Amino acid sequence: MIQANHISRVYTMGVVEVQALRDVSFTIIPGEFVGITGASGSGKSTLLHIIGLLDSPTTGNLIINGTDISTLSEDQMTEFRLQNLGYIFQDYALVPELSVQENVYLPAKARGMGREEYLRKSEEILTRVGLGHRITHKQYELSGGEQQRVAIARALINTPMILFADEPCANLDSKTSRIILDLLKQLNEEYGQTIIMVTHEEWHEEYMCRMIILSDGVISDQRECQRGLIKTI
Numbered sequence: 001m002i003q004a005n006h007i008s009r010v011y012t013m014g015v016v017e018v019q020a021l022r023d024v025s026f027t028i029i030p031g032e033f034v035g036i037t038g039a040s041g042s043g044k045s046t047l048l049h050i051i052g053l054l055d056s057p058t059t060g061n062l063i064i065n066g067t068d069i070s071t072l073s074e075d076q077m078t079e080f081r082l083q084n085l086g087y088i089f090q091d092y093a094l095v096p097e098l099s100v101q102e103n104v105y106l107p108a109k110a111r112g113m114g115r116e117e118y119l120r121k122s123e124e125i126l127t128r129v130g131l132g133h134r135i136t137h138k139q140y141e142l143s144g145g146e147q148q149r150v151a152i153a154r155a156l157i158n159t160p161m162i163l164f165a166d167e168p169c170a171n172l173d174s175k176t177s178r179i180i181l182d183l184l185k186q187l188n189e190e191y192g193q194t195i196i197m198v199t200h201e202e203w204h205e206e207y208m209c210r211m212i213i214l215s216d217g218v219i220s221d222q223r224e225c226q227r228g229l230i231k232t233i
């Protein structure tokens with residue numbers, strides 16, 4: 001369960017202040033696939049970074065599975081991220097010098113997983129995302145959709161309970177986007193992972209339970225999507 005309570009974020013640039021988020025509150029229940037949408041500059045990435053613990057709110061607090069994030073030290077926060085959270089970015093954020101498999105097991109290695117296990121697990125996940133035959137390849141040898149599937153495999157290696165995705169299909173054509181979204185939906189249904197995804201595309205709603213709409217840093221609307229809301233147990 002993610003509870004965002006009265007989250008605000010002000011960026012200070014010299015004497016200029018930009019209020020990117022204003023008093024944003026919501027709850028996301030385990031297993032939900034939630035979209036965040038809104039115009040460019042409305043605060044979507046800022047919000048995703050805050051609930052993904054990549055940034056801190058100026059005011060307000062965030063509670064994830066009963067843990068008040070503001071009480072964690074930097075080290076505890078890093079550990080919390082490695083244990084519980086996975087990230088997928090628009091530009092894939094792969095390390096070009098590393099092979100596909102090395103990219104995928106990096107977060108597992110950082111978490112202290114043994115070599116045998118991270119080799120086995122990374123191969124298993126790459127097979128799951130349809131790239132079992134590509135594990136020794138480098139990023140430049142892959143299409144955009146394949147690169148994004150590597151990034152998804154990397155996000156899954158530590159079996160996170162929450163996946164964050166910031167416009168993961170922005171650089172992909174609609175056919176490739178569907179492959180990525182189908183994959184995310186399957187993971188959401190099979191493993192009950194919570195997925196929070198920023199998107200500009202209205203048709204992505206068919207994959208989601210709920211859409212949160214941001215305008216100028218506030219939630220202006222929320223709507224149930226085609227898949228419908230999942231019930232709290």
Ligand SMILES: Nc1ncnc2c1ncn2[C@@H]1O[C@H](COP(=O)(O)OP(=O)(O)OP(=O)(O)O)[C@@H](O)[C@H]1O
Binds near residue numbers: 046047
């Ligand atoms: N590091 C920063 N320093 C100063 N202002 C920032 C910073 N990051 C974002 N902003 C500002 O905060 C507001 C929200 O930005 P944000 O990146 O969250 O928007 P977004 O909804 O993700 O937009 P886009 O759809 O273009 O990605 C914008 O006005 C932006 O200019």
Ligand SMILES: [Mg+2]
Binds near residue numbers: 044
């Ligand atoms: Mg953004």
